């Protein structure tokens with residue numbers, strides 16, 4: 175039997191990078207996957223790739239920061255596939271700057287995408303994750319499903335990082351959020367873990383000079399890391415190389431899998447050993 179057979183998985187920000195790799199890996203391991211992204215075309219293209227490989231997927235485009243969208247996304251997933259097992263709060267972007275020049279908007283937008291949106295997604299998952307578990311518990315039955323939330327953190331959150339006061343704060347915040355969900359919903363059979371990545375080769379960590387952007391509130395925010403800082407960043411770990419998006423996805427599946435059935439509130443570091 176496949177590890178995620180009979181599982182319905184929602185991955186936010188799954189049009190590219192780590193989210194796309196996770197969506198494909200979940201599908202390879204038997205899950206029906208809902209691929210969300212801000213950008214519709216990349217999300218559709220991930221769905222086509224999954225279907226071409228014989229898997230099952232459905233795209234729901236939209237922004238996880240938009241009022242009402244978390245509820246609509248999860249209702250759409252349940253309408254399509256009948257239930258929810260795994261929610262991966264992966265969507266994100268950077269808006270870096272040094273503390274002394276950072277604007278309120280830069281701070282708030284990063285808090286919004288990396289902490290407020292995951293909180294709203296989890297709250298919107300209440301009827302599909304907490305409630306069935308609560309009913310099973312009240313009936314004295316064993317939990318019928320593997321129900322899990324995975325949040326994404328970062329070495330910037332665990333250790334701090336120059337130029338990322340907003341992102342580092344948000345990515346540590348998500349660890350507190352993860353532990354609290356684990357404590358509130360554990361009795362209802364819902365696990366909640368975080369996965370903290372080091373330097374993974376995606377658009378987020380490619381040279382800033384490439385000029386790739388994300389549109390946030392009508393502004394184009396350049397993604398990436400300045401070329402001068404990149405080499406230092408990705409050799410600063412015992413494996414001495416960046417991670418791939420598939421390796422990052424592997425960490426997400428490890429923590430979501432029924433094999434981690436007694437693991438909750440944990441932050442798994444998928445960093446090539448950075449910071450040990």
Ligand SMILES: NC(=O)c1ccc[n+]([C@@H]2O[C@H](COP(=O)([O-])OP(=O)(O)OC[C@H]3O[C@@H](n4cnc5c(N)ncnc54)[C@H](O)[C@@H]3O)[C@@H](O)[C@H]2O)c1
Pocket residue numbers: 186187188189190191192193210211212213236237238239263264265266267287326327328329370371372373374375376377378379388397
């Ligand atoms: N790449 C790394 O080295 C690294 C390290 C630590 C943590 N992370 C985290 O991993 C996650 C994935 O990042 P990635 O490296 O794959 O980046 P990426 O830029 O390749 O992919 C992020 C995806 O999220 C989507 N997105 C952004 N805002 C969204 C919104 N409001 N609603 C829906 N989708 C949205 C983007 O369109 C994009 O497709 C992020 O949370 C990021 O902070 C990445």
